[in-house]
Amino acid sequence: MQVIHWLQDNKRPVIMAVSLVLALAVGLVLGFFLNAWAAGEEMSVSQSSVTLSPYAKVVYRYTYAPCGHILKQEVPIPREWAGLTEEGLRETAGRAAAYFSADQVIVDERLDLYCPEHFVLKEENGQLQIYQNADGKDVQIIHTLNTPVDALPENVRASLRQGIAFDSLEELESYIESLES
Incomplete structure (x- = not known):
């Protein structure tokens, strides 16, 4: 109770002390960031002379x-x-x-190709082919199907011309079975 009365009687000095502490804290933080920014600028100038090691x-x-x-x-x-x-x-x-x-x-x-984790079913020259990105940079045909493409609806054929991606062989097989039925 006495603390509350003391604070009420001494508002002005308390407010000034808190303001002073906040100003010092802001100045300290600002100085830290300006110093870090200046150090980063110096580093980027010297960074331009860094060369690659033969073992890099x-x-x-x-x-x-x-x-x-x-x-x-x-x-x-x-x-x-x-x-x-x-x-x-x-x-x-x-x-x-x-x-x-x-x-x-x-x-x-x-x-602009799928990663090696995917399989792509695509129509090429009237045949359904399964592609996979084997080495990370280009796709290869891993299997050609005997499914007749001409019997499929046009919207399905249009999708197959673009290529349909699957996350697993099981998903791909399920889709092929749905086409054949």
């Missing part, structure tokens, strides 16, 4: 547009990349790095 790794991040999946592949850098700066990599190899250091480069690549 390149991480390819493939984004597969149709399914949205992202797969990563880490491999040693090509020999001709050793000693390149980030700008040199862009000029020489035609690659922009999402991340660049002496030990690692991350390169993003967007591909």
